[in-house]
Amino acid sequence: MSDCTVVCEGLRKVFAGADGRPFDAVHDLTFSLKRGTISALVGPDGAGKTTLMRMVSGLLKPDGGSLEVLGTDVAADPQAVQNRISYMPQRFGLYEDLSVQENLDLYADLHGVPQEVRAERFRRMLEMTDMARFTARAAGNLSGGMKQKLGLACTLVRVPDLLLLDEPSVGVDPLSRRDLWEIIEQLIASDGLSVLVSTAYMDEAGRCDDVLVMDHGRLLAQDRPQAITARAAGLTYRVTPEPGTPARDLQARLIDAPERVVDAVPRGGAVRFIRQSDCPADGMADLLQGRPVEPRGEELEDAFMLLLRQHDAPKPNAPRDAAIPEIRLAAKEDAAGEAVIHVRDLVRRFGDFTAVANTSFDVRRGEIFGLLGPNGAGKTTTFRMLCGLLPATSGTLEVAGVNLRRARSEARRKIGYVAQKFSLYANLTVRENLEFFGGAYGLRGTVLKQRVHAILDQFGLDGAAASGALPHGYKQRLAMAAGLVHAPEILFLDEPTSGIDPLARRAFWRTITSLSQSGVTVIVTTHFMEEAEYCDRIAIQDAGRMLALGTPRQVREQAGGESVDDMNQAFIAIVEQGRVKGRSAA
Amino acid sequence: MDRESGRALPPMLASVLGWLGEVAFLFRKEVLALFKDPANRIILFAPAFIQTLLFGYGAILDLQHVPYAVLDQSRGQAASELIARLDGTGVFTRQATLVSANQIAPLIDRQKVLMAVTIPADFDRKLASGGNGEVQVVFDGRNSTTAGAAASYVSAVVRALNASRSGGQGVAVVRRAWFNPNLESRWQIMPAMIATLSMLQTMLLAALSVAREREQGTFDQLLVTPMTPLQILVGKALPSIVVGLLQSTIVMLIVLLWFRIPMSGSPFLLYFGLLCFNIAAVGIGMTLSAFALNMQQAMLYSFVLIMPLTLLSGLLTPIRNMPLVLQYATYVNPLRFGVAIVRRVYLEGAGLGEIAINFVPLLAVAAVTLPLSAWLFRHRLS
Numbered sequence: 005m006s007d008c009t010v011v012c013e014g015l016r017k018v019f020a021g022a023d024g025r026p027f028d029a030v031h032d033l034t035f036s037l038k039r040g041t042i043s044a045l046v047g048p049d050g051a052g053k054t055t056l057m058r059m060v061s062g063l064l065k066p067d068g069g070s071l072e073v074l075g076t077d078v079a080a081d082p083q084a085v086q087n088r089i090s091y092m093p094q095r096f097g098l099y100e101d102l103s104v105q106e107n108l109d110l111y112a113d114l115h116g117v118p119q120e121v122r123a124e125r126f127r128r129m130l131e132m133t134d135m136a137r138f139t140a141r142a143a144g145n146l147s148g149g150m151k152q153k154l155g156l157a158c159t160l161v162r163v164p165d166l167l168l169l170d171e172p173s174v175g176v177d178p179l180s181r182r183d184l185w186e187i188i189e190q191l192i193a194s195d196g197l198s199v200l201v202s203t204a205y206m207d208e209a210g211r212c213d214d215v216l217v218m219d220h221g222r223l224l225a226q227d228r229p230q231a232i233t234a235r236a237a238g239l240t241y242r243v244t245p246e247p248g249t250p251a252r253d254l255q256a257r258l259i260d261a262p263e264r265v266v267d268a269v270p271r272g273g274a275v276r277f278i279r280q281s282d283c284p285a286d287g288m289a290d291l292l293q294g295r296p297v298e299p300r301g302e303e304l305e306d307a308f309m310l311l312l313r314q315h316d317a318p319k320p321n322a323p324r325d326a327a328i329p330e331i332r333l334a335a336k337e338d339a340a341g342e343a344v345i346h347v348r349d350l351v352r353r354f355g356d357f358t359a360v361a362n363t364s365f366d367v368r369r370g371e372i373f374g375l376l377g378p379n380g381a382g383k384t385t386t387f388r389m390l391c392g393l394l395p396a397t398s399g400t401l402e403v404a405g406v407n408l409r410r411a412r413s414e415a416r417r418k419i420g421y422v423a424q425k426f427s428l429y430a431n432l433t434v435r436e437n438l439e440f441f442g443g444a445y446g447l448r449g450t451v452l453k454q455r456v457h458a459i460l461d462q463f464g465l466d467g468a469a470a471s472g473a474l475p476h477g478y479k480q481r482l483a484m485a486a487g488l489v490h491a492p493e494i495l496f497l498d499e500p501t502s503g504i505d506p507l508a509r510r511a512f513w514r515t516i517t518s519l520s521q522s523g524v525t526v527i528v529t530t531h532f533m534e535e536a537e538y539c540d541r542i543a544i545q546d547a548g549r550m551l552a553l554g555t556p557r558q559v560r561e562q563a564g565g566e567s568v569d570d571m572n573q574a575f576i577a578i579v580e581q582g583r584v585k586g587r588s589a590a
Numbered sequence: 591m592d593r594e595s596g597r598a599l600p601p602m603l604a605s606v607l608g609w610l611g612e613v614a615f616l617f618r619k620e621v622l623a624l625f626k627d628p629a630n631r632i633i634l635f636a637p638a639f640i641q642t643l644l645f646g647y648g649a650i651l652d653l654q655h656v657p658y659a660v661l662d663q664s665r666g667q668a669a670s671e672l673i674a675r676l677d678g679t680g681v682f683t684r685q686a687t688l689v690s691a692n693q694i695a696p697l698i699d700r701q702k703v704l705m706a707v708t709i710p711a712d713f714d715r716k717l718a719s720g721g722n723g724e725v726q727v728v729f730d731g732r733n734s735t736t737a738g739a740a741a742s743y744v745s746a747v748v749r750a751l752n753a754s755r756s757g758g759q760g761v762a763v764v765r766r767a768w769f770n771p772n773l774e775s776r777w778q779i780m781p782a783m784i785a786t787l788s789m790l791q792t793m794l795l796a797a798l799s800v801a802r803e804r805e806q807g808t809f810d811q812l813l814v815t816p817m818t819p820l821q822i823l824v825g826k827a828l829p830s831i832v833v834g835l836l837q838s839t840i841v842m843l844i845v846l847l848w849f850r851i852p853m854s855g856s857p858f859l860l861y862f863g864l865l866c867f868n869i870a871a872v873g874i875g876m877t878l879s880a881f882a883l884n885m886q887q888a889m890l891y892s893f894v895l896i897m898p899l900t901l902l903s904g905l906l907t908p909i910r911n912m913p914l915v916l917q918y919a920t921y922v923n924p925l926r927f928g929v930a931i932v933r934r935v936y937l938e939g940a941g942l943g944e945i946a947i948n949f950v951p952l953l954a955v956a957a958v959t960l961p962l963s964a965w966l967f968r969h970r971l972s
Contacts, residue, residue, distance in 0.1 A: 392813075421810070421811065443612065
């Protein structure tokens with residue numbers, strides 16, 4: 005077995021759950037990884053990917069089974085293994101007050117890299133990461149994508165026998181993600197690295213030699229990406245919605261029929277879906293309502309969703325998968341089409357740095373409006389100004405007909421806000437949280453009681469449960485419920501899907517579709533470009549400027565090129581065009 | 591409760607009620623969050639209880655059981671009487687009866703005794719012949735406070751001896767200490783603890799309140815509600831003030847019922863003073879909290895402040911002994927005026943008119959810190 009880097013048999017790890025009961029974070033894993041290959045570890049949240057990574061790197065002791073890394077039993081001699089591997093955890097420990105160069109020096113010292121090879125190695129890493137210009141800058145002042153690249157450079161100050169990367173691209177925009185993978189692939193080609201990388205992106209997994217699909221601590225499949233993709237052969241279709249209706253309405257109808265449809269997502273103005281293999285190809289005429297259907301080529305993501313659904317089927321109570329019931333809110337439907345958010349020449353400066361420059365757009369009632377952009381593009385600043393968390397430097401900003409710069413309190417009454425990470429009071433119960441936010445928005449007495457009761461029902465929440473101990477999916481539902489308890493006209497969602505898995509993302513967007521159908525306007529920021537397909541209109545920002553504004557189709561057309569279907573490509577093209585224009589103008 | 595079904599209220603009153611209602615929701619949330627945690631329930635009250643007892647027994651400046659040595663070379667009747675009087679005060683405990691002067695130094699060096707009294711061989715003879723007898727006392731000056739206090743006790747004993755020998759002739763001082771008849775330092779310290787001990791925790795509590803929410807990300811969620819900074823300020827400051835008053839009550843009950851120090855003044859005035867004092871202390875805490883980016887910073891700022899606040903409060907050391915600059919600095923210290931109000935009301939029974947001047951700096955501190963913290967809520971950018 006000397007041609008293998010990792011060999012494990014019957015590997016187990018037990019943790020205590022949120023409810024105090026032990027559960028298997030990793031359950032009976034048996035697999036091996038070949039030397040000189042790059043293997044992807046994919047799976048939803050809580051699948052056990054990080055636990056496995058930490059066991060391979062000798063940071064966690066297995067509770068059962070055997071685990072050999074580079075020919076050594078990790079549990080017996082973790083140091084011997086750690087001397088030969090490099091591990092980049094999800095949050096890499098950069099020293100934010102040290103400069104880029106000092107961070108590199110420090111990690112070279114820690115790993116005992118000899119002085120004579122350092123200069124050459126640093127030069128190469130800085131060149132690959134395109135950071136040679138920034139060596140003097142403090143790591144804390146780098147953007148999210150740059151930090152991740154520096155983390156990778158620090159991990160690779162020496163050439164390891166095995167490289168472990170735990171979700172290196174999480175929270176990183178498509179441009180930085182592409183750069184990151186170019187670096188990894190160059191290193192594999194030049195240094196013959198063996199890599200195990202966990203990822204939430206199927207396009208990344210598709211680039212690897214070997215894919216391991218995990219869920220609930222179990223290994224569902226291990227194979228070449230092409231072989232895994234083939235599992236969805238013959239089950240994949242594309243359907244075009246009725247002109248003038250958003251693709252997400254048709255998508256919602258399809259995903260609500262899980263006994264016939266494995267998965268459905270809007271893509272390129274159409275809806276892609278996967279048929280359940282036991283459902284006849286012509287058995288869903290009522291769902292499609294005569295819209296034109298054509299078969300399409302299967303992709304890795306299709307096979308992944310198929311595997312997850314098959315595996316999940318025996319456990320219908322799995323929290324993240326339970327569909328959220330139809331949401332009905334008392335929003336005005338008569339005034340559809342009228343602008344509820346009106347932004348003109350909005351500017352925000354921090355000192356002499358312009359975070360948002362001359363931005364203008366409108367959002368109409370009932371629209372789902374997406375704010376997209378790379379890390380540090382100004383979308384968070386724009387978002388915070390829209391919901392009144394940050395005063396604008398200049399410009400006009402009207403929300404629900406109220407000038408946000410003058411009557412902020414009044415404008416805030418009409419909006420709901422869901423923060424990026426769970427930010428409700430963890431030691432209060434679900435009901436207490438909802439009652440507090442209802443009260444803060446001016447609901448009183450019986451009205452408040454009814455609203456809290458209704459929203460608990462709608463989101464399938466238990467009022468007496470402690471908020472802090474809820475599973476992740478339920479926490480997000482509670483956050484949404486708290487943002488909706490006062491029946492706002494506009495809902496702001498800040499990166500609601502960052503760090504959640506594909507299944508939970510679909511459940512989340514299903515809820516958003518319902519909200520929009522009931523007349524609520526939704527403003528959402530996201531890193532996942534394919535989620536732009538759920539939006540009526542999107543705005544792409546970079547370096548504080550608005551680069552594109554329109555429907556997903558218009559934005560794809562603006563990007564040009566042959567990749568009309570792929571929002572990721574369109575995004576990268578638009579940002580790059582924008583940067584070229586910005587440079588030639590300067 | 592149900593405003594919809596009730597009679598229509600005048601718009602002004604309705605908006606005031608709505609305003610207060612939102613504050614009440616925040617207040618309720620704060621109190622729930624505070625008391626839901628079993629650890630908090632203990633931390634908020636047990637330390638006040640334990641610290642009061644600790645200060646009551648530990649922080650006593652009165653001398654008791656001072657170890658001393660005596661070298662009686664006279665062995666006369668007057669010398670014996672002096673020694674008997676020293677032993678009889680209850681302040682001094684004789685550790686050693688020496689026979690030679692070179693025994694003194696080792697005893698003091700090794701801190702076996704605090705003072706050594708030497709009665710020379712000619713003491714009785716001089717007194718008998720109508721002259722002045724001299725007694726030499728060596729003190730351990732390493733602790734000047736204790737040495738000074740012991741010296742004054744010895745002088746008092748000698749004065750008493752003189753008076754009895756002269757048959758009551760001469761000038762005698764009749765002492766009467768007002769408000770603290772036995773001049774017990776416990777009487778001086780313990781009522782002041784009613785303000786001091788509660789301040790330590792209310793300030794910290796206020797300092798953590800906003801910082802905790804900033805750290806956990808809930809503060810943004812709070813800022814996007816229609817609540818104004820003033821409402822958030824009131825809703826967040828009130829629980830800290832209430833906890834502060836509860837703590838003061840615990841300390842006061844122990845001082846009154848356990849240490850049996852009688853209260854001369856009006857409890858209403860006392861509580862009014864404590865309320866104003868707490869508002870000022872919470873104002874400082876809220877400002878630290880609004881300024882801090884996380885709980886660690888808020889905690890650090892509070893601990894850095896608490897030491898000088900306590901030192902410059904006049905709690906243990908008289909303010910008029912301090913350099914002029916420091917005396918001016920005490921004017922922004924709410925604890926100085928809190929201690930003054932509590933002492934004067936509790937021990938002296940002072941009325942509002944007599945202590946009114948102390949409220950001015952307290953309210954001034956509150957008038958600056960509270961609006962400042964409300965402004966910082968929205969303008970402190972992370």
